[in-house]
Amino acid sequence: MDIEPGQKAARRGRNAITIHDVAKHCGVSPMTVSRVINGETNVREETRQKVLASVAALNYSPSTSARTLASRDDTQIAVLYTNPSTSYLNEILIGALTQTGLSGCRLTIAKCEGLDEAVETVEDLAAAGIDGVLLPAPISNSNRVALALDRVNLPSVGIAAAQQPPGRTTIAVDDHAAAFAMTTRLIELGHTRIGFIKGHPNNRASDFRTEGFYAAMNAAGLDVDVDLVVQGYFDYHSGFEAAAVLLGRPDRPTAIFASNDDMAAGVLANAHSFGVHVPAELSVVGFDDTTTATTVWPELTTVRQPTVHMASEAVDLLLLQIRAKRAGAIFEPRRELRDFEIIERQTSAPAPKT
Amino acid sequence: MDIEPGQKAARRGRNAITIHDVAKHCGVSPMTVSRVINGETNVREETRQKVLASVAALNYSPSTSARTLASRDDTQIAVLYTNPSTSYLNEILIGALTQTGLSGCRLTIAKCEGLDEAVETVEDLAAAGIDGVLLPAPISNSNRVALALDRVNLPSVGIAAAQQPPGRTTIAVDDHAAAFAMTTRLIELGHTRIGFIKGHPNNRASDFRTEGFYAAMNAAGLDVDVDLVVQGYFDYHSGFEAAAVLLGRPDRPTAIFASNDDMAAGVLANAHSFGVHVPAELSVVGFDDTTTATTVWPELTTVRQPTVHMASEAVDLLLLQIRAKRAGAIFEPRRELRDFEIIERQTSAPAPKT
DNA sequence: CTGTTAGCGCATTCAA
DNA sequence: TTGAATGCGCTAACAG
Numbered sequence: 169m170d171i172e173p174g175q176k177a178a179r180r181g182r183n184a185i186t187i188h189d190v191a192k193h194c195g196v197s198p199m200t201v202s203r204v205i206n207g208e209t210n211v212r213e214e215t216r217q218k219v220l221a222s223v224a225a226l227n228y229s230p231s232t233s234a235r236t237l238a239s240r241d242d243t244q245i246a247v248l249y250t251n252p253s254t255s256y257l258n259e260i261l262i263g264a265l266t267q268t269g270l271s272g273c274r275l276t277i278a279k280c281e282g283l284d285e286a287v288e289t290v291e292d293l294a295a296a297g298i299d300g301v302l303l304p305a306p307i308s309n310s311n312r313v314a315l316a317l318d319r320v321n322l323p324s325v326g327i328a329a330a331q332q333p334p335g336r337t338t339i340a341v342d343d344h345a346a347a348f349a350m351t352t353r354l355i356e357l358g359h360t361r362i363g364f365i366k367g368h369p370n371n372r373a374s375d376f377r378t379e380g381f382y383a384a385m386n387a388a389g390l391d392v393d394v395d396l397v398v399q400g401y402f403d404y405h406s407g408f409e410a411a412a413v414l415l416g417r418p419d420r421p422t423a424i425f426a427s428n429d430d431m432a433a434g435v436l437a438n439a440h441s442f443g444v445h446v447p448a449e450l451s452v453v454g455f456d457d458t459t460t461a462t463t464v465w466p467e468l469t470t471v472r473q474p475t476v477h478m479a480s481e482a483v484d485l486l487l488l489q490i491r492a493k494r495a496g497a498i499f500e501p502r503r504e505l506r507d508f509e510i511i512e513r514q515t516s517a518p519a520p521k522t
Numbered sequence: 523m524d525i526e527p528g529q530k531a532a533r534r535g536r537n538a539i540t541i542h543d544v545a546k547h548c549g550v551s552p553m554t555v556s557r558v559i560n561g562e563t564n565v566r567e568e569t570r571q572k573v574l575a576s577v578a579a580l581n582y583s584p585s586t587s588a589r590t591l592a593s594r595d596d597t598q599i600a601v602l603y604t605n606p607s608t609s610y611l612n613e614i615l616i617g618a619l620t621q622t623g624l625s626g627c628r629l630t631i632a633k634c635e636g637l638d639e640a641v642e643t644v645e646d647l648a649a650a651g652i653d654g655v656l657l658p659a660p661i662s663n664s665n666r667v668a669l670a671l672d673r674v675n676l677p678s679v680g681i682a683a684a685q686q687p688p689g690r691t692t693i694a695v696d697d698h699a700a701a702f703a704m705t706t707r708l709i710e711l712g713h714t715r716i717g718f719i720k721g722h723p724n725n726r727a728s729d730f731r732t733e734g735f736y737a738a739m740n741a742a743g744l745d746v747d748v749d750l751v752v753q754g755y756f757d758y759h760s761g762f763e764a765a766a767v768l769l770g771r772p773d774r775p776t777a778i779f780a781s782n783d784d785m786a787a788g789v790l791a792n793a794h795s796f797g798v799h800v801p802a803e804l805s806v807v808g809f810d811d812t813t814t815a816t817t818v819w820p821e822l823t824t825v826r827q828p829t830v831h832m833a834s835e836a837v838d839l840l841l842l843q844i845r846a847k848r849a850g851a852i853f854e855p856r857r858e859l860r861d862f863e864i865i866e867r868q869t870s871a872p873a874p875k876t
Numbered sequence: 877c878t879g880t881t882a883g884c885g886c887a888t889t890c891a892a
Numbered sequence: 893t894t895g896a897a898t899g900c901g902c903t904a905a906c907a908g
Contacts, residue, residue: 184596184651186885197895202887210893229651232628233587233596234885237900242538242587249616252830255813258612261619262603265631274586274628277619297538297583405819430817437791437818459609460817463784464791465759540901551879556903564877588901591884 185226194222205230232272243299243490245483246276248289248307255458256475260304260327263479271487283307287316294320300486302479305329308338309372323489323499325482328473330373332503337489339482339504341473343373346508347380348387350453350471351425353510355388358519359423359451363414364392365400365407365435367427374402377427377455396421400431407434415442415450422450422519429454429461432468436515447517457511466514474506481506539580548576559584586626597653597844599837600630602643602661609812610829614658614681617833625841627653637661641670648674654840656833659683662692663726677843677853679836682827684727686857691843693836693858695827697727700862701734702741704807704825705779707864709742712873713777713805717768718746719754719761719789721781728756731781731809750775754785761788769796769804776804776873783808783815786822790869801871811865820868828860835860 187205191198196215203211204219211219222228236242247264249257261277268275276298280289286307293301300323307313308326314333317324326338354362364381367374378397385392398413400406407426411434414421426432432454436446444450446466454461457472481504492499541559545552550569557565558573565573576582590596601618603611615631622629630652634643640661647655654677661667662680668687671678680692708716718735721728732751739746752767754760761780765788768775780786786808790800798804800820808815811826835858846853 184885188885198886199888199895200893203894206887212893215893227649231591231596231885233589233591234900235587235887237585237587237591237884237902238886238888240887240900242585252613252616254612255609258608258615261612261615262631262633265615265619265629269628269630275619276623277616279616295581403819404817408819433817434819437794440791441794441797443795459813463758463787463814465757465762465788538901541903542901552902553879554877557878560903566877569877585901588884589903591886591900592902592904594884594904 184231185228187228187230190219190222190226190228193226194218236272243273243487244276244297245273245300245302245486245490246278246293246298247302247304248278248280248286248293249304250280250282250286250307252279254304255460256328256456256473257304259475260302260479263476264302264483266476267480267483271483273483273487280307283310283312286310286313290316290322291320294322298322299490300324302327302482302486303329306371308336309333321493323486323493325485325489327478327482328475330371330376332501335501337485337499337502337504339478339485339506341478341508342505343376344380344383346455346471346510347377347425347427348384349380349508350455350510351381351384352388353512354423354425354451354453354516355384355390357423357451357516359421360390360519361393361396361419361421361423363396363398363410363421363424365398365410365414365424365426365431367400367431368402369399371402374427381425400427402428402430404430404434404437407431408438409434411435411438411442415439415444420444420450423516424450424452426452426454429456429458429468429470432470432515433460433464436464436466436468447515449520451516451519453516461511461513469510469512469514469516472509472511474509478506538585539582541582541584544573544576544580544582547580548572590626597627597841598630598651599627599654599656599840599844600632600647600652601656601658602632602634602640602647603658604634604636604640604661608658609814610682610810610827611658613829614656614833617830618656618837620830621834621837625837627837627841634661637664637666640664640667644670644676645674648676652676653844654678656681656836656840657683660725662690663687675847677840677847679839679843681832681836682829684725684730686855689855691839691853691856691858693832693839693860695832695862696859697730698734698737700809700825700864701731701779701781702738703734703862704809704864705735705738706742707866708777708779708805708807708870709738709744711777711805711870713775714744714873715747715750715773715775715777717750717752717764717775717778719752719764719768719778719780719785721754721785722756723753725756728781735779754781756782756784758784758788758791761785762792763788765789765792765796769793769798774798774804777870778804778806780806780808783810783812783822783824786824786869787814787818790818790820790822801869803874805870805873807870815865815867823864823866823868823870826863826865828863832860
């Protein structure tokens with residue numbers, strides 16, 4: 169177990185150490201090493217340990233290229249994205265990159281401007297021999313894209329999708345449950361007059377979040393004042409204006425739950441104008457935990473989606489589909505739901521005493 | 523040039539079409555096809571065209587695995603990042619992923635919490651056989667990380683780095699020139715009393731931007747009122763407070779140039795409280811064009827760095843270094859400067875008439 | 877300018 | 893439970 173002086177330089181590229189070196193090192197055939205590496209069961213435990221020791225001693229790591237070449241399993245998946253500044257794209261990329269690295273498949277990215285272009289891009293991807301695509305929201309919600317995918321017979325997994333196009337697999341957070349939990353938290357803090365800003369009406373997530381809010385209020389035996397539920401559009405400006413409505417009322421709410429962070433940030437900005445102190449006089453909470461949440465001040469209490477994790481799971485789900493397709497098997501479309509997390513930062517506090 | 527009915531299914535994985543198929547299709551040897559594919563010059567133009575035609579007809583694309591295996595050039599680079607919510611990380615990932623896809627090298631990612639961990643991670647990466655690393659700011663500015671990189675003899679390229687650790691290659695935007703240009707633009711709009719919010723003092727970029735501001739004012743023959751230059755810390759809150767100082771003055775500025783978008787957003791929020799209208803009464807401009815710039819309302823006029831492009835160039839620079847290192851050649855560290863772009867959105871307007 | 881031979885590092889298929 | 897042969901798709905090195 170001594171550190172050999174010469175071992176460090178032996179890596180990929182030139183004189184990398186191969187499966188043969190390992191085999192020689194522990195006196196077995198390369199085939200046996202291969203079996204151990206790939207976790208096959210038909211190897212004597214004793215042999216396995218010997219091989220493992222050599223692998224560690226030589227700091228061996230198998231060549232991905234040789235592996236995919238020999239196993240004839242060269243799968244390549246793509247992330248289809250629209251706007252590079254979408255705040256969760258980096259998390260998706262991180263999750264996907266991590267998992268593809270582990271699974272030994274290659275990851276490409278493809279950009280498209282709108283839904284029209286997305287349809288085209290899907291066709292290009294298929295023509296280029298891509299085996300499957302990862303679809304971040306909002307593309308994952310599009311039925312047109314789903315249809316294009318069907319047409320070229322390409323597996324996909326939608327990430328953070330609010331809806332699930334027929335026949336397509338998606339992974340997301342339970343918006344209803346999350347909104348329920350956040351509202352309940354506000355109620356626990358003593359708030360009873362809670363304002364709610366709905367999301368964009370063309371997005372199903374908006375409905376689920378709104379319903380979660382109502383459900384939590386009902387569950388707590390609280391009436392919801394319909395004047396305190398106002399329409400928003402998921403952008404800062406609409407949050408700003410909604411706040412004007414809500415805070416302009418004689419009996420203003422002691423808490424405002426905005427359906428996303430951008431709107432919550434808008435509320436925050438307007439609260440300043442109204443001279444109401446957050447969180448002492450008003451709690452403000454958002455949804456999504458985007459960069460906005462920690463950019464503004466005070467930092468937002470919000471709901472976090474496990475985006476990185478969902479993305480890596482999405483890769484696995486995609487691989488499952490691809491293999492099923494290759495094997496001629498059928499893969500039942502799934503809708504996977506993952507747990508959210510409530511991140512309490514500086515904009516939520518107990519309701520002010522009246 | 524007819525579309526053969528059977529050609530579509532022939533892709534990677536199982537029955538992919540190979541260089542042999544192409545060779546057969548146009549009656550040459552596989553080697554000649556290889557030469558054409560790799561753009562070698564010693565092929566007769568006539569032959570090249572024939573091959574190209576077959577490639578197109580068969581929709582052939584070479585197998586990356588086979589290529590890297592045969593050429594014995596398996597290089598693998600990593601992006602070392604700290605905070606997944608850093609707004610430009612996705613752009614870096616996009617640029618890097620695009621370029622590594624083109625160059626046929628693999629991309630990994632590695633996360634680290636702080637600088638201490640970064641040093642460790644660098645060592646792990648080296649031990650894992652990574653050939654080089656991409657360093658987004660702010661890690662790219664760290665001398666400690668640079669030292670660790672030296673220790674394990676690992677090439678690197680810093681992206682959007684304000685400073686260049688000795689011996690390290692970086693690619694960035696000319697902060698001075700950009701701040702100069704933005705200030706000049708404000709002056710063109712008729713502003714003469716311009717407030718400036720400096721960035722965090724521990725970041726060299728702050729100095730360059732500040733100097734660019736001064737230089738532009740001087741160049742225009744304008745005096746800068748030192749009371750109008752206030753210290754900020756690159757966060758929303760410091761921008762908010764700086765705005766309070768600036769807007770609380772009897773002779774407040776008609777424009778405020780914040781050294782980054784987050785601070786500009788803070789200024790915007792406080793302008794509301796002061797009841798000053800943006801951009802009619804006050805122009806506010808930022809720097810970086812992060813997601814914040816388009817989240818707030820009105821949307822920010824700002825300076826955009828070509829991050830995606832810089833990232834793909836960074837990959838090339840890294841590859842150059844890696845090859846130089848393998849060849850035993852020396853690679854002179856470089857500092858590449860790229861052009862910025864001024865994005866005029868809704869927060870800048872001609873100076874109000876007095 | 878073009879073709880032939882050899883082998884990259886590994887996994888599959890068979891045999892022992 | 894293990895090993896020997898064979899070839900994945902491509903390119904380097906040499907021949908012609």
